[in-house]
Amino acid sequence: MPPVLIRITTVPLSLQKLITGQLPYMRSKGFEPIMVSAAGTESELVVQEQEAPLVEIGMTRKITPVQDMKALWQFYRICKKYRPAIVHSHTPKAGIVGMLGAKLAGVPVRLHTVAGLPLMETQGKTRLLLEAVEKLTYACATKVYPNSTVLKDFILESGFCGPDKVKVIGNGSSNGINTAFFSWDQLNESKLQELKAILGIEPNDFVFVFIGRLVKDKGIQELVQAFVKLQKQYTRVKLLLVGPFEQDLNPISEEILQEIKQNSCIVSVGFQNDVRPYLAISQALAFPSYREGFPNVPMQAGCFGLPAIVTDINGCNEIIRQDENGLIVPPKSTEALYAAMERFITDKAAFAHMQAQARKLIVERYEQTHFWELLLDEYQNALGFLKA
Numbered sequence: 001m002p003p004v005l006i007r008i009t010t011v012p013l014s015l016q017k018l019i020t021g022q023l024p025y026m027r028s029k030g031f032e033p034i035m036v037s038a039a040g041t042e043s044e045l046v047v048q049e050q051e052a053p054l055v056e057i058g059m060t061r062k063i064t065p066v067q068d069m070k071a072l073w074q075f076y077r078i079c080k081k082y083r084p085a086i087v088h089s090h091t092p093k094a095g096i097v098g099m100l101g102a103k104l105a106g107v108p109v110r111l112h113t114v115a116g117l118p119l120m121e122t123q124g125k126t127r128l129l130l131e132a133v134e135k136l137t138y139a140c141a142t143k144v145y146p147n148s149t150v151l152k153d154f155i156l157e158s159g160f161c162g163p164d165k166v167k168v169i170g171n172g173s174s175n176g177i178n179t180a181f182f183s184w185d186q187l188n189e190s191k192l193q194e195l196k197a198i199l200g201i202e203p204n205d206f207v208f209v210f211i212g213r214l215v216k217d218k219g220i221q222e223l224v225q226a227f228v229k230l231q232k233q234y235t236r237v238k239l240l241l242v243g244p245f246e247q248d249l250n251p252i253s254e255e256i257l258q259e260i261k262q263n264s265c266i267v268s269v270g271f272q273n274d275v276r277p278y279l280a281i282s283q284a285l286a287f288p289s290y291r292e293g294f295p296n297v298p299m300q301a302g303c304f305g306l307p308a309i310v311t312d313i314n315g316c317n318e319i320i321r322q323d324e325n326g327l328i329v330p331p332k333s334t335e336a337l338y339a340a341m342e343r344f345i346t347d348k349a350a351f352a353h354m355q356a357q358a359r360k361l362i363v364e365r366y367e368q369t370h371f372w373e374l375l376l377d378e379y380q381n382a383l384g385f386l387k388a
Contacts, residue, residue, distance in 0.1 A: 001032075002030050002031055002032040003030070003031055003032065003084075003085035003086065003383060004031075004032045004033075004034060004082050004083060004084040004085055004086075005023075005026055005031040005032065005033045005034070005084060005085065005086045005088065005379070006033075006034050006035075006036055006078070006079070006082065006084040006086070006087045006088070006098075006102075007019060007022075007023065007033060007034075007035050007036070007088050007089075007090070008035070008036040008037065008075070008087065008088070008089045008090070008094045008097070008098040009035075009036075009037050009089070009090045009091050009094045010037060010038060010059050010060075010061055010091045010092075010093040010094045011037055011038050011040050011042075011059075011061065011091075012035075012037045012038070012039075012040040012042040012043045012046045012054065013040060013042045013046075014037070014090055014091055014094075015035050015037055015042075015046045015050065015054070016042050016045065016046040016049060016050075017296070018090055018091075018115065018174050018175060018296075019050075019090070019174065019175050020049070020175060020178070021050075021175075021178065021368065021372075022050075022175060022372060022375070023035070023050040023051060023052045024050065024051045024052075025372050025376075026376065026379070027051065027052070029376055031086075031379070033050070033052040034052060034053055034054075034055060034082060034084070035047075035050060035052050035053065035054040035055070036054070036055045036056075036057060036075065036078060036094075036098070037054065037056065037057075037059065037094070038056060038057065038058065038059040038060065039056045043056065055078055057071050057074040057075055057078070057097075058070055058071050058074065059071045059093055059094060059097060060093070061093060061249070062249075063126075063129070068093070068096075068097065071097050072096075072097050072100060072101050075097050075098060075101035075102075076101045076104055076105050078101075079101060079102055079105035079106075079107055080105050084102075084107055085107075085108065085109060085383060086107070086108075086109040086110075086111065086379060086382065086383070087099070087101075087102035087107050087109070087110050087111070088111040088112070088113070089111070089112045089113070090112075090113045090115060090174065091115070092117070092118060092130070092133065092134070092137075095112050095114075095134075095137040096133050096136060096137045098110075098112070099112055099137045099138075099140035099141045100136065100137070100140045102140070103140040108142075109142055109143075109379075109382045109383065110140060110141045110142045110143075111141060111142065111143050111144075111145065111378070111382075112137060112138065112141040112143075112144050112145065113145045113146075113147060113174055114144060114145065114146040114147065114151060114155065114293060115147045115174050115293030115294060116151075116291055116292050116293035116315075117130075117134070117151070117154070117291065117293075118130065118291070119131055119134065120154075120290075120291045121217055121290055121291055131158070131160075134158075134160050135159075135160050135161070138155075138160050138161040138165065139161070141161075141165070142165075142382070143165060143167065143378070143382070144161060144165050144166050144167075145166075145167055145168070145169055145378075146166060146168055146293070147168070147169075147172055147173055147174045147293045147294035147315070148168065148172045148173075148293060148294040148314045148315040148318055149168055149172060149314075149318060150313075150314030150315070150317065150318065151293060151294070151314045151315065152166055152167075152168050154314065167378075169371065169374050169375060169378065170366075170370065170371055170374050171318075171365045171366060172294045172315065172318055172319075172366075173294045173296075173299070173366055173371060174293065174294060174296075175296070175368060175371060176366050176367060176368035176369070176370065176371030176372070177296065177299040177300065177303060177362060177366045177367070177368055178368045179303055179359075179362065179363050179366075179367055179368070181276075182276060182279075182299075182300050182303035182304065183303060183304075184280065184304065186276065187276060187277060187280055191277070192277055192280055192281055195277050195278075195281055196281050199240070199267050199269070199281075200264075200267065201238055201240075201267075201281060202236070204236050205236050205237065205238045206234070206236060206237050206238070206283050206284075206344075206345055207237075207238045207239075207240055207281060207282040207283050207284075208227065208237070208238070208239050208240065208282065208283070208284050208285070208286045208341060208344075209239075209240040209241075209242065209278055209279060209282035209284070209285055209286070209301070209306070210223060210239070210240070210241050210242065210243070210285070210286050210287060211242045211243055211275050211278070211279075211285075211287075211297045211300070211301075212242075212243045212287070212289070212295075212297060213243050213244060213245075213246050213250075214241060214243050214244065214245045214246070214252065214260075214268070215245075215246050215249065215250035215251070215252065216250050216251065216252050216290075217250050217289065217290045217291060218288070218289045218290070219287075219288030219289050219290060219311065219331065219332070219337075220241075220252050220256065221252050221253060221256045222288050222332060222333065222334045222337055223239070223286055223288050223337065224239070224256050224259050224260060224266065225256075225334045225338075226334050226335075226337040226338035226341055227239045227265075227266065227286075227341070228259065228263070229334075229338050230338060230341050230342060230345075231263075231265055233342075234342075234345055237265065237345070238265050238266075238267060239265065239266045239267070239286075240267050240269070240278060240281075240282055241260065241266065241267065241268040241269070242269055242270075242271075242272050242275055242278045243270070243271060244270055244271040245257075275297075275300065276300075276304070279300060279301055279303075279304040279306060280304055282301075282304075282306060283306065283344075284306055284307050284308065284309065284341075284344050284351075285297065285298060285301035285306045285307070285308040285309065285310075285326075286308075286309050286337070286341065287301075287308055287309065287310045287311070287316065288309070288310070288311050288329070288331065288337050289310075289311055289313065289316065289331070290311070290313070290331050290332065291313055292313055292314065292315040292316055293314070293315055294314075294315040294318070294319075295315050295316060295319070298310055298316060298319045298320060298326070299319060299362050299366055301358075302319070302325060302358040302359055302361065302362035303358075303359055303362055303363075304358075304359070305355050305356075305358045305359050306355075306358055307325060307326045307327070307344065307351060307354035307355055307358055308320050308325065308326035308327075308358075309326060309327050309328075309329060309337065309340045309341065309344070310326060310327075310328055310329075311328070311329060311330065311331040312328050312329065312330055312331065313331055316328070319362075319366075321361065323350065323353075323354070324353075324354065324357050324361065325354055325357045325358045325361045325362075326354060326358070327340040327343065327344075
């Protein structure tokens with residue numbers, strides 16, 4: 001019987017986006033993958049894409065103690081039923097449910113990937129609670145994989161666990177990047193021109209694109225403020241926002257919300273399952289997030305030759321090298337963000353250099369198939385250690 005591998009995330013969208021293609025690869029290498037998450041609109045699609053069954057349990061993304069205990073019991077029962085050799089969790093809620101449930105059920109290999117920590121943007125009692133949850137999650141795990149070097153350092157400095165338990169796979173990331181998929185070769189030029197026409201993007205427009213949830217922690221408020229200031233000086237600029245609003249979880253202000261809706265040069269297209277066309281019609285990425293693990297978006301943008309403006313936070317400041325494939329600015333600084341956006345427009349020589357380096361640096365460091373090979377080594381070594 002092939003060893004059962006359970007991958008658990010809080011919502012199915014994370015199974016779809018964070019570990020795209022991993023499960024078919026692991027199946028080809030002799031594992032029997034099973035996915036676990038809460039129910040969601042992406043459930044059916046992720047089953048097709050990952051070629052693995054999905055078992056749904058009642059997890060939420062908020063702090064819901066009663067519901068969380070029910071989800072823990074449900075996952076414990078799943079582990080007893082399927083008897084996995086490995087449970088590998090992503091996202092904070094799935095981390096505590098997955099690692100604690102797997103330990104209680106006697107699962108021998110318990111792996112947790114850390115891809116950003118919400119507690120970095122919280123304070124007071126909530127932060128103390130989240131820190132306690134992280135410590136318990138790591139205590140229950142046999143290995144912890146922060147997906148960036150800076151995040152690893154933060155975990156160790158915070159005393160969440162010891163250095164022997166923590167490892168960054170390769171150069172970082174949770175899944176690497178499929179550089180062949182994120183390529184101009186995969187797109188139809190005439191359809192890109194149609195998309196530009198639909199969105200009102202003119203041939204001479206300089207388009208800054210943002211991809212992600214439209215929430216405060218992603219720096220959307222600063223981005224809109226910086227763009228409005230830029231717009232007053234440069235008429236041929238557009239801001240393209242690709243992602244859903246989440247006003248119930250981390251809302252942006254009503255003033256910024258109205259600016260997005262009313263400003264004809266800010267184009268908001270909502271969530272898009274395929275972001276490649278939107279990258280292809282843009283000139284630069286603006287990604288002023290407050291916190292990340294190891295974000296996919298700057299890697300995806302780099303594959304299309306887009307220089308990126310990112311904040312000086314873990315993950316972002318590892319993917320982007322200052323003045324090589326983009327610019328790094330302080331988080332929560334509208335003025336610094338504005339200055340970087342203006343430099344992209346005015347310093348044509350520097351911008352051309354960054355364009356030329358953007359794809360090259362991503363291909364060299366983050367090719368997806370290499371990451372999968374490294375992760376497979378982790379799985380096989382853990383199982384081999386148990387057999388030894």
